Amino acid sequence: MAQRPSRPRRPWSLAGQLLVLLLVMVAVLVGAGVLLAYREAARASEDAAREESTAVAVAVARMPDVQQALRSDDPTRRLQPLAERVRTDTGVDFITIMAPDGTRYTHPNPEQIGGTFLGHRGPALRGQIFTETYTGTLGPSIRAVVPVHHGDEIVGLVSVGITVEAVTAELNERLGPLLMLAGAVLAVGIAGSWLVSSRLKKQTRGVGPAELARMFSYYEAILHAVREGLILVDADGRVGLCNDGARALLGLPETPPEGTPVAELGLPDPLADALTSTRPRSDEIHVTDDRVLVVNTSQVRSGDRPMGNVVTLRDHTELEALTGELNTVRGFAESLRSQAHEAANRLHTVVSLVELGRTEEAVRFATAELEIAQQLTDRVVGAVAEPVLAALLLGKLAEANERGIELVLEEGAAVDDSLIGDHGIAPRDAVTVLGNLVDNAMDAAVQGGRTPPRVRVDLRGEGGELFMRVSDNGAGVLDTEMVFRRGWSTKSAPGHGLGLALVGQVVRRYRGSVDVRNDSSGGAVFTVRLPAGVRS
Numbered sequence: 001m002a003q004r005p006s007r008p009r010r011p012w013s014l015a016g017q018l019l020v021l022l023l024v025m026v027a028v029l030v031g032a033g034v035l036l037a038y039r040e041a042a043r044a045s046e047d048a049a050r051e052e053s054t055a056v057a058v059a060v061a062r063m064p065d066v067q068q069a070l071r072s073d074d075p076t077r078r079l080q081p082l083a084e085r086v087r088t089d090t091g092v093d094f095i096t097i098m099a100p101d102g103t104r105y106t107h108p109n110p111e112q113i114g115g116t117f118l119g120h121r122g123p124a125l126r127g128q129i130f131t132e133t134y135t136g137t138l139g140p141s142i143r144a145v146v147p148v149h150h151g152d153e154i155v156g157l158v159s160v161g162i163t164v165e166a167v168t169a170e171l172n173e174r175l176g177p178l179l180m181l182a183g184a185v186l187a188v189g190i191a192g193s194w195l196v197s198s199r200l201k202k203q204t205r206g207v208g209p210a211e212l213a214r215m216f217s218y219y220e221a222i223l224h225a226v227r228e229g230l231i232l233v234d235a236d237g238r239v240g241l242c243n244d245g246a247r248a249l250l251g252l253p254e255t256p257p258e259g260t261p262v263a264e265l266g267l268p269d270p271l272a273d274a275l276t277s278t279r280p281r282s283d284e285i286h287v288t289d290d291r292v293l294v295v296n297t298s299q300v301r302s303g304d305r306p307m308g309n310v311v312t313l314r315d316h317t318e319l320e321a322l323t324g325e326l327n328t329v330r331g332f333a334e335s336l337r338s339q340a341h342e343a344a345n346r347l348h349t350v351v352s353l354v355e356l357g358r359t360e361e362a363v364r365f366a367t368a369e370l371e372i373a374q375q376l377t378d379r380v381v382g383a384v385a386e387p388v389l390a391a392l393l394l395g396k397l398a399e400a401n402e403r404g405i406e407l408v409l410e411e412g413a414a415v416d417d418s419l420i421g422d423h424g425i426a427p428r429d430a431v432t433v434l435g436n437l438v439d440n441a442m443d444a445a446v447q448g449g450r451t452p453p454r455v456r457v458d459l460r461g462e463g464g465e466l467f468m469r470v471s472d473n474g475a476g477v478l479d480t481e482m483v484f485r486r487g488w489s490t491k492s493a494p495g496h497g498l499g500l501a502l503v504g505q506v507v508r509r510y511r512g513s514v515d516v517r518n519d520s521s522g523g524a525v526f527t528v529r530l531p532a533g534v535r536s
Contacts, residue, residue, distance in 0.1 A: 022192075029189075030189065034178060034182045045170055049162040049167050050142055054160075056086065056160045057129075057146040057158045065078065069082075070105075070148060070156040075099075076106065079105050080106045082106075092160050092161065093166055094107065094108045094159075094160070095160050096159040097158050097159075100121075100125060100155070101116075102117040103116065117157075118137060119132065119136060119159065120132060125154060127147055129146050131145075138161075139163055140163065142162050143161030144161070227315075228313065229245040229250070230246055230310075230311070232308060233275055234308040235306050236261075237276045242257050249291060250267060262276050267288070274295050281297040283295075284296075292502070294313070294314040295311065295312075295313060298310050384415050385415060386415060386419075389434065405445055405446065405452070406452045406454045409457050413459045416461055418532075419464070429506045429530075437503065441471065441472040444474030445472040445523075447474055448474030448475045453474075455470065455472050457469070465531050465532065467529055468527070468528045472523045473523040475522065477516055507528060507530065510531055511531065513528070514529075
């Protein structure tokens, strides 16, 4: 019978390892604390025993009865009862009164009376009080030896001691409360460790440190590999994470902006507001100095508490440029369709005049229409040498004619092709600016309600700059400061408000200037200057 393959043993989770580590740390700290407290208590007990022995020995040595008895013929008869009484009252283990040569006059064990004192006497014979730990007839003891003076003469010595066994017994009595306290601290430490471990387990979902490290490496590699921008903004409006794609799209320095407030990144106000907004944003178009971005934001919440926003950025610049070119081509197609429609109408008129026998009138009509169209074309081509701008203006003229708008190219307009090209202003940027200005002017002229709606265009090359001025006879601009912000538009239908923002982007990229004002008749006048060869 085949054996079932054993399942690989899952490594301990980070929370489990932390719990074990905390328990070991708590146990070591509590054990070390108990050991240090025990040693301190032992030292304190020994010091107390020395102080007590010294105090009792000094008191006995200064008793007049002791001094008199030591000079009597039978010191033991008078000193033994006194010594035992004091010993009993003070709780010490022995009081030995002796002659200077060490002969005992008193002892708790009467059989030891008359024997020689076991211990050092030298310092006391020199008039000093000293303590020592010595093993005598009662075992190891902490003792004090004090000289008894009669005038300048040392007539005897007093030794008072407490056995080490008694000191240890007293210390053991203190050990119980100490162990109880240590147990309480250990229990609190275990409970705290368990709470911390449970919290960490909930946060890490039971994942081990190796798996966490591997996941972090994978996620960090993914974040820096994707071209799309990803930004994490915390609840305080600070950048928590910013990948390489986001830094490139927003034009941020190579230094990681983590921890920097969004307001200090130098972004346009609408874009900064979108990054920190609590309201979700979906596929919003935002314009920076050199890019068109699609922004999506989603709020992250932990329970009922907001944690911040996840923001994704996609580059829409090339697509917007292609869209603009497509709109231009569509405009050209509409112009051709309009011209074809008008040509068909004129041809039908000529044919009808011929059929009616009015040949001369048919010739005059056809010739007049051709002259007007040719004059208009010659004027545009003669004034604007750059073919892309010339084609754009011809398309806009046809569109204006179809919409009933009078589109006028100012006298003296002249642009040579030296300003536009690889070393000057990119044709795409010139078309973006002029096309959007003319489109907005035609819409404003129609909405203004004046008859006829009129748009005037002036193009010039002045001092290495491309000068463009577009004016209309519409209702004018109410807020000249907001017109170049994304989303501003005079149209109520959705999907507008990007054209003038792109104009502002091109102007900033060329370090040019743009001026918006209302003329005396109330219409809006847009003036743009683009230096050639200053593209950033």
